[in-house]
Amino acid sequence: xxxxxxxxxxxxxxxxxxxxxxTCALAAVLGVGTYWLVSRLTEEAAACADGVTRSGxxxxxxxxxxxxxxxxxxxxxxxxxxxxxxxxSDRPHVTVAMMxxxxxxxxxxxxxxxxxxxxxxxxxxxxxxxxxxxxVKLVLANPGKDYAKQREVVPDLVRxxxxxxDNLRAVTGFxxxxxxxxxxxxSLTAQHVPVLVARATASSLANRESKDGTYDFKGxxxxxxxxxxxxxxxxxxxxxxxxxxxxxxxxTRPDPYVLSLARAFQRLPEKGPPGPDDMTFTSTGVAxxxxxxxxxxxxxxxxxxxxxxxxxxxGRSTHLRLFLKRLAKEACENRKFTVVxxxxxxxxxxxxxxxxxxxxxxxxxxxxxxxxxxxxAHPDSWSTExxxxxxxxxxxxxxxxxASKAPGYLRDPLAELERLRGTVSALAAAGRDIGPVDxxxxxxxxxxxxxxxxxxxxxxxxxxxxxxxxxxxVGNRWAxxxxxxxxxxxxxxxxxxxxxxxxxxxxxxxxxxxxxxxxPGTLGFVRLAWPTGAPQPEDCVVRGG
Numbered sequence: 001x002x003x004x005x006x007x008x009x010x011x012x013x014x015x016x017x018x019x020x021x022x023t024c025a026l027a028a029v030l031g032v033g034t035y036w037l038v039s040r041l042t043e044e045a046a047a048c049a050d051g052v053t054r055s056g057x058x059x060x061x062x063x064x065x066x067x068x069x070x071x072x073x074x075x076x077x078x079x080x081x082x083x084x085x086x087x088x089s090d091r092p093h094v095t096v097a098m099m100x101x102x103x104x105x106x107x108x109x110x111x112x113x114x115x116x117x118x119x120x121x122x123x124x125x126x127x128x129x130x131x132x133x134x135x136v137k138l139v140l141a142n143p144g145k146d147y148a149k150q151r152e153v154v155p156d157l158v159r160x161x162x163x164x165x166d167n168l169r170a171v172t173g174f175x176x177x178x179x180x181x182x183x184x185x186x187s188l189t190a191q192h193v194p195v196l197v198a199r200a201t202a203s204s205l206a207n208r209e210s211k212d213g214t215y216d217f218k219g220x221x222x223x224x225x226x227x228x229x230x231x232x233x234x235x236x237x238x239x240x241x242x243x244x245x246x247x248x249x250x251x252t253r254p255d256p257y258v259l260s261l262a263r264a265f266q267r268l269p270e271k272g273p274p275g276p277d278d279m280t281f282t283s284t285g286v287a288x289x290x291x292x293x294x295x296x297x298x299x300x301x302x303x304x305x306x307x308x309x310x311x312x313x314x315g316r317s318t319h320l321r322l323f324l325k326r327l328a329k330e331a332c333e334n335r336k337f338t339v340v341x342x343x344x345x346x347x348x349x350x351x352x353x354x355x356x357x358x359x360x361x362x363x364x365x366x367x368x369x370x371x372x373x374x375x376x377a378h379p380d381s382w383s384t385e386x387x388x389x390x391x392x393x394x395x396x397x398x399x400x401x402x403a404s405k406a407p408g409y410l411r412d413p414l415a416e417l418e419r420l421r422g423t424v425s426a427l428a429a430a431g432r433d434i435g436p437v438d439x440x441x442x443x444x445x446x447x448x449x450x451x452x453x454x455x456x457x458x459x460x461x462x463x464x465x466x467x468x469x470x471x472x473x474v475g476n477r478w479a480x481x482x483x484x485x486x487x488x489x490x491x492x493x494x495x496x497x498x499x500x501x502x503x504x505x506x507x508x509x510x511x512x513x514x515x516x517x518x519x520p521g522t523l524g525f526v527r528l529a530w531p532t533g534a535p536q537p538e539d540c541v542v543r544g545g
Contacts, residue, residue, distance in 0.1 A: 051156070052142070058103055060149050062156045064095075064139035069102040073110040077117045077434040080427075081124070081138050088128055088135040092467035095137045095166050096124070096454050097157055098447075099150075099184065100173040102142035106287060108350040112443055114435050116175060116199075119447030121434060122423055123455065132459045134167075134468055138451075141171070146286060147180035154187045161193045161471050169474045170194045170454035173447070176286060177202030177257035189217040194457070194475040197222035198450030199376070199443070201230065201343050202256035207499035219475030221457075221500035223450055223489065225507060225531055227257065227342050230374040231264035233507045233529035234340060241310055243270035247303055248278045249323065250314035255286070261342040262314035276306040283319050292319050296326040304332035311339045317347040320371075321356065328360045328368045337369040345373035346441050348512060349523050357521045360514035367514035372526070377442040377449075377491035378508035380525040382414035409506070409535050412488040420448060420490050440523055442491070442508075449489030456487050486540045495540040503542045504532045 048059030049067035059069055066082030068075040098120050104110050117140070124138045141157060143150035160168035171188055174181055177200040185205060188195050195217070197205050203226045207215040225233070250262040266278075279299045284290040300323075303311065311327075313320055320341055327337060348371065360368055386406045394400040404411065424437050439445055461469040461477040469477075478500040481487060487494040492506040509526040530536070537543065 053152075055144070055149055055152060058142070058144050058149065060142055060144055060152045062097065062139050062141045062153065062160070064137060067140075069140075069142060071103060071110055071113065073114045073435065074102075074117055077114060077121050078140070080432055080434050081117070081121050081140070083432075084121070084124055084128060085137045085139075088137060092134045093137050093167065094134050094170075094458050094468055095139055095160060095168040096120075096451060096458075097139050097141045097160070097168060097171045098173040098451075099141040099143060099153070099157070099171050100175045101145055101147065102140060103145070104287075108347065109287065111350055111438075112347060112441065115438065115441060115443035116173070116447045118434050118437055119444040119449075120173075120451050122420060122444070123448045123451035125427070126419070126423055127452070127455045132455075134458070134462070136451075136455055136458075139168075141173075143180070143184060147176065147178055147184055150180055150184035150187075154184060154191075157188060158191045158193055161191075167468050168193070169458050169469065169471055170196055172196040172198050172450045172454055174205070175199045177205055177255070177260070178286070179254070179256060181205065182256065185217060185220060189219045189475075192219065192471050192475065194219045194454075194471055194478075195221070196450055196454050196457075196478075197224065198447050199224055199343075200257070201225070201227050201376075202260045203228060204256045204260065206501055209497060209499045209501070213498070215499055217500075219472075219478075221453070221478035221481075221496055223453055223491070223494050223502050223505070224343070224376045224446065225374075225502060225505050227261040228264040228267075229505075229531035230342060230507055231261070231268060232533075233531050234372070234374050234509065235268050236531075236533040237509050237527060237529035240269050240271050242272045242275075244273050244275040245308050246270060246310045246312060247276040247306060247308040248312045248314065249299060249303075250278055250280055251316070251319065252280050252282045253284070255316070257342070257344060258314050258316065264342075265312040265314060265340075268312075276302065276308055279303070281315070281319070283315065286316050287318050289318055289322060293322045293326060296323055297330065300326050300330040303327070304330065304335070309335060309337055311337060313339055313341040313345075315341070317341075317344050317351055320345060320348055321351050324369065324371065325356060325359050336367070339369055339371045341371065341373045343374060343376055343442075345371060345512075346375050346443070346510070349441060349521075352520065354519050357514050358518065360521070361516070365516050367516065367521075369514070371512040373510055373512075374507040374529060375442045375510045376507065377445040378510055378525045379417065379439040379445065381492075381506075381508045381528060382410055382417060384525055385528050386410050386414060407535070408538055408540075409493055413490060413492050416488050417445070417490040420445070445490040449487070449491050449494065452489065453481070453487045453494055457481065460485065482542050483540050493536055493540055495536060495542060497542050503540075504530055504534075504536045506530055506535070 052061035160166040461473040482495040
């Protein structure tokens with residue numbers, strides 16, 4: 001009896017203990033499983049795509065597998081980049097990264113982004129069908145709006161530069177002159193990642209020429225003239241204006257592009273007694289209109305009373321559009337203005353609607369103003385200037401020479417531009433859609449030249465017998481790219497100084513005119529202009545000075 005009771009009690013206790021152990025074990029397993037599942041779902045929710053993570057409302061990171069960052073305008077070209085990357089993945093290759101904001105909000109900015117990426121892909125496509133080695137993979141690096149999250153991306157690019165499988169050897173793009181852009185370039189170059197600035201024009205993103213070889217950004221090159229060089233080119237092209245008939249309107253927001261452009265305009269040589277003092281406005285962002293239109297009302301009234309007919313505008317194209325409309329609305333009687341701005345004005349044509357253009361015409365349909373800027377490139381530059389050269393020779397000698405006899409600074413870019421157009425046509429004929437290609441805003445041409453220059457540097461730096469150069473070898477190569485080592489770009493010959501700056505790179509003086517008919521205005525090439533006032537030397541050798 002006693003033994004039976006003890007056995008029953010033992011069995012009860014053991015069974016209870018076993019159930020508790022099993023229950024606890026099951027709970028632990030379920031807990032771990034739940035934690036794993038929640039963690040997995042959280043990771044998947046945070047990941048936008050391979051290499052790209054959600055940060056706030058943006059997808060930040062690096063991707064080369066076709067991810068379009070939610071921007072349908074670039075879907076065709078990102079798909080082609082992915083195809084090309086996959087095609088060459090099993091061959092010795094290097095990686096070139098395009099670093100620029102990849103999730104713009106406005107339609108105009110999305111069209112501009114498409115042009116940028118088309119230029120990069122076209123250069124990759126061409127390079128991978130040339131005899132040079134190594135072949136090129138292209139990746140897209142999104143630093144967020146206004147490069148504000150560049151610190152989240154730079155470490156990935158540095159890691160890729162040290163990876164034997166990625167072989168990142170150049171980062172290019174850089175389409176906005178902002179403090180955050182400068183910080184990204186500084187961080188990359190400090191960690192021995194070569195950088196090539198393709199479109200940003202502020203002098204804060206350029207090395208100063210140095211006789212002792214000391215530079216702020218070791219391993220930096222650029223292919224676009226600074227704002228100061230653009231202003232000098234415009235001045236040499238148009239001649240000196242009378243000070244009393246010019247006025248500077250400038251944004252006071254601390255934007256490196258705007259600040260350097262304002263300084264460049266202030267330093268232009270002008271004749272005669274002084275004109276109106278600078279007039280200012282304050283914007284809240286690169287693409288944010290804010291209340292600047294309201295700020296422009298008294299400014300325009302003052303300009304009308306000042307007698308000025310030329311306005312230097314140091315601001316972004318978002319605000320230039322509003323200024324032009326306000327200038328037309330408050331227009332002085334019988335006064336036609338010339339508004340001169342920097343290379344960001346190349347974006348203006350994409351921002352203007354038919355209704356905007358209509359506002360820039362008077363009641364009789366005549367244009368109230370002309371907008372002039374120095375574009376980094378224009379597709380009509382080389383054919384127009386070559387035709388002018390032929391006509392000048394005909395008048396001088398009585399015989400019109402063939403275009404093939406034109407100076408090299410005209411002949412070489414023209415040939416490169418025709419090659420680019422041929423590539424676009426070949427892709428279209430093969431059904432390989434990259435979206436509609438518009439060369440008029442210079443973006444496709446300039447970014448193409450940036451990637452092409454990076455590839456030429458990489459291939460030129462590769463030691464004999466090795467598949468891939470080191471990052472330092474590429475960074476050191478920039479200083480040698482002149483004379484026979486120059487790059488013949490669609491935007492002009494690219495001859496780099498020891499500091500990595502373009503030497504006397506030509507600019508296209510472009511005019512936007514409202515026209516006299518309903519609909520969009522006209523965007524026309526006027527002439528080439530040179531920062532030094534004269535064309536590059538025929539041998540493309542950088543001269544000391």
